[in-house]
Amino acid sequence: MYDILIQNGSVIDGTGSPAYAADVAVSGGKIAAVGHHLGPAREVIDAAGKTVAPGFIDIHRHADAEVFREGFGALELRQGLTTIINGNCGLSAAPISGPYRQAVLDYLAPITGPVGEAVPTGSLGEYLRAADHAPLHTGMLAGAGTIRAAIAGYACPTLDQSQLRAIQKALEKALSEGALGVSLGLGYAPECFYTTQELIAVLSVLRGTDVPVTVHMREEGDAVCSALEEMLTVARRLHIPVHISHLKAMGRRNWGEKIPRAIAMMDRAREEGLEISCDVYPYTAGSTQLIHILPPDFLTGGTAAITERLKDPERRRELAERIQNGRDFDNIAGMVGWDNILCSTLRRPENRPFQGMSVADIAREQGKDPFTCVCDLLVSEDCAITMIDFITDEADIEAILRLPYSAVISDSTYPTAGKRHPRVYGTFARILERYVRERRVLTPPEAVASMTAVPAAALGLRGKGRLAAGMDADVVVFDPAAVHETGTYADPHRCAQGMDWVLVGGVPAIAAGALTGAKPGRAIRRG
Numbered sequence: 001m002y003d004i005l006i007q008n009g010s011v012i013d014g015t016g017s018p019a020y021a022a023d024v025a026v027s028g029g030k031i032a033a034v035g036h037h038l039g040p041a042r043e044v045i046d047a048a049g050k051t052v053a054p055g056f057i058d059i060h061r062h063a064d065a066e067v068f069r070e071g072f073g074a075l076e077l078r079q080g081l082t083t084i085i086n087g088n089c090g091l092s093a094a095p096i097s098g099p100y101r102q103a104v105l106d107y108l109a110p111i112t113g114p115v116g117e118a119v120p121t122g123s124l125g126e127y128l129r130a131a132d133h134a135p136l137h138t139g140m141l142a143g144a145g146t147i148r149a150a151i152a153g154y155a156c157p158t159l160d161q162s163q164l165r166a167i168q169k170a171l172e173k174a175l176s177e178g179a180l181g182v183s184l185g186l187g188y189a190p191e192c193f194y195t196t197q198e199l200i201a202v203l204s205v206l207r208g209t210d211v212p213v214t215v216h217m218r219e220e221g222d223a224v225c226s227a228l229e230e231m232l233t234v235a236r237r238l239h240i241p242v243h244i245s246h247l248k249a250m251g252r253r254n255w256g257e258k259i260p261r262a263i264a265m266m267d268r269a270r271e272e273g274l275e276i277s278c279d280v281y282p283y284t285a286g287s288t289q290l291i292h293i294l295p296p297d298f299l300t301g302g303t304a305a306i307t308e309r310l311k312d313p314e315r316r317r318e319l320a321e322r323i324q325n326g327r328d329f330d331n332i333a334g335m336v337g338w339d340n341i342l343c344s345t346l347r348r349p350e351n352r353p354f355q356g357m358s359v360a361d362i363a364r365e366q367g368k369d370p371f372t373c374v375c376d377l378l379v380s381e382d383c384a385i386t387m388i389d390f391i392t393d394e395a396d397i398e399a400i401l402r403l404p405y406s407a408v409i410s411d412s413t414y415p416t417a418g419k420r421h422p423r424v425y426g427t428f429a430r431i432l433e434r435y436v437r438e439r440r441v442l443t444p445p446e447a448v449a450s451m452t453a454v455p456a457a458a459l460g461l462r463g464k465g466r467l468a469a470g471m472d473a474d475v476v477v478f479d480p481a482a483v484h485e486t487g488t489y490a491d492p493h494r495c496a497q498g499m500d501w502v503l504v505g506g507v508p509a510i511a512a513g514a515l516t517g518a519k520p521g522r523a524i525r526r527g
Contacts, residue, residue: 002041003027003506006477009047014054014452014466016404016445024052026473029506029520033469045501047477051444054452054467055082055474055502056428059459060214060245060279060409062086062111064093064140068118069416073135074515078495079428080451082474082504083137083464083524088245088411089216090145090185093119094127095174100153103302104146107154107189110289110345110386113416125177128523136504137474139461139524141183141214142174144202145191154302157193164198168205178525180459181212183245186227187330192218192296196230200237207238211526212459214243219330221250221391224258225265232269232276241275243458246411247400248280248392251335255393263399270405277458279407280400282430284392285489287344287413287421290378290385295322295329303383310375310383320371332389338363338370340390342489345418348380356419356490386415388489398441401431407455408447422492426485429496433483444480461524473506 004026011022011034025032025041032038056079064086066072076084086092093115096104105115120126124140131138147170152163159167171182182203185191194202203213213234217227228244235242244266249258269276291299291306298319299306309315323333333341339360346355354362354377363373377385400406410427413420423430428451435441442450456465463472476499483498502510507520 002032002039004043004045004503005038005041006045006047006052006475009050009052009477011467012051012053012445012448013468014449016449016453018445019051024467024475026475026503026506029473031467031469031471031473034467045477050477050479050500052467053448053476054465054471055476055504056080056451057083057455057461057464058410058412058427059085059407059455060088061412062088062091063412063414065112065115065119066414067131067134067138068116073509073521075425075495076136077502077509077515078497078499079426080476080478080499080502081136081428082476082502083139083461085139085141085180085459087141087143087179088183088214090143090183090188090191092141092143092146092183094121094140095123095170096121096146096150098150100150103154103304104149106303107149108146110384110415111413113414123177124174124179128178128525131523133519134521135509135519136521137524138521139180139459140178141181142171142179143183143185144171145185145188147171147174148190152190154190155300155305156190157300159198164202167202172205175211175526178523178527180461180524180526181214182206184213184215186218187216187220187292189296189299189302192299196233200234203234203238203240206240209240210460212241212243214245216245220248221254221330221332221335222327224249224254225261228262228265232265232274235269235274235276244276244278246281246286246409247278247406248286249396250330250332250391253335255396259396259399263403277405277407278400278403279409279455279458280397281409281411281423281427282397282401282435283421283423284394284397285388285390285421286392286411287386287388289383290343290374290387291383293323293332293341293374294319295326306383307379310379316375323371332391336389336391338374342388343377343385344388344420345386345415346377346381347384347417351377351380386413386418388421398435398439401435401441401450405454406450407458408450409455420492422485422487422489425487425492425494426496429483429485429498432480433485437480460526473503475501475503477501
């Protein structure tokens with residue numbers, strides 16, 4: 001007798017094949033069979049008029065600390081997620097130890113929220129053991145930026161051989177303890193200080209392996225194609241899989257031009273035999289630390305040093321000139337304008353009224369020019385400000401979504417104050433509602449594949465991403481017409497709607513539309 005039998009549904013199995021009528025049987029946490037007349041079960045779910053699909057997988061979240069907070073899992077399960085991967089953009093909450101530990105935690109805070117005592121940061125092994133028995137499955141990438149900062153700090157733009165070897169050993173240890181791959185944040189300190197050759201040297205311990213390297217590229221605006229070429233060079237030199245995180249072209253002057261070029265570059269690389277893939281979030285706005293409007297060289301030394309630099313009138317004058325005219329870095333303010341940069345988290349009481357407002361609007365209220373306003377805010381908040389920045393083009397997003405090797409991701413950040421980006425709550429519902437039902441950019445099977453089998457393949461997640469006998473019993477049941485993203489930029493803190501059943505490892509985490517409180521999720525390890 002099966003544990004659960006899902007009857008009368010329309011199965012979309014994750015492969016991209018058309019939907020078909022079938023029943024799905026679950027036993028012992030696995031898919032036991034997919035077909036007809038499968039036999040009796042202890043529990044029967046009637047999925048008539050519903051879609052039955054593999055549980056959705058988000059391989060790019062920053063929930064490293066959120067996993068250990070009360071209430072984790074509700075907003076993820078509500079949009080059909082059964083597996084998430086943390087530690088992205090080089091910014092993992094583990095492994096962190098040594099004299100720079102607090103500096104690293106301070107740098108992570110705007111992205112992950114405070115990393116409290118409940119989060120084991122000393123090693124990936126400790127982290128993964130503690131992440132077991134959550135509401136959904138959780139995996140981790142080894143953040144190469146965190147590892148470098150923990151070993152050499154933020155004030156060391158050039159590494160010596162002993163530091164280089166220490167980073168390599170830390171990467172190897174993290175992988176041996178279950179990290180699913182290595183993540184890079186070349187747009188962030190301290191990895192922005194690497195030359196291409198230094199980066200290749202650091203990653204040389206991966207040469208010839210199937211360990212995936214995910215990368216927030218060095219630039220995502222004017223020089224996005226040059227940044228992509230750098231990562232293709234890394235892939236060629238080291239013969240490793242490279243996955244481009246949140247592919248985009250920031251700034252109106254780049255819309256419709258850079259993404260077609262980038263896609264052509266990736267297509268040629270794949271024809272050449274390189275293992276190249278990418279992902280995209282379905283929003284024209286991103287979200288990260290506000291300090292990333294600054295040039296990379298201004299980020300040396302960590303948040304305390306950046307704050308002191310911003311207090312220096314002479315450094316401010318230099319910075320103002322670069323932001324007004326510079327094209328030698330991802331000059332977000334120059335590319336999109338101050339009216340498209342919103343301050344989403346402000347902690348000091350005197351600044352909180354400005355939360356959710358654009359820098360341009362805050363500046364008008366304060367009677368300042370926008371540059372002075374943003375510098376003063378950063379100093380006041382010790383640089384711990386998050387932003388939502390409207391940077392990309394809908395047509396570019398749709399072009400990336402259509403790629404058969406592109407995964408849907410949220411790039412969710414988890415500040416514990418202020419307004420989070422609505423993508424935290426609704427990314428996967430948004431795909432089904434906006435890009436399938438309304439805009440018809442993707443067919444239902446294409447959309448499901450981009451949220452299941454494609455991300456599973458990118459990170460080598462065994463047993464995940466398809467509905468087939470022997471696969472893990474991570475399953476969602478939903479009415480495609482009822483799936484709805486409820487959050488907005490103005491009011492983001494609203495869970496998505498439409499998931500009737502969500503099974504995690506064969507256990508209902510949502511049953512008949514209600515959260516069960518079950519914690520069947522497991523920490524996912526490589527190997």
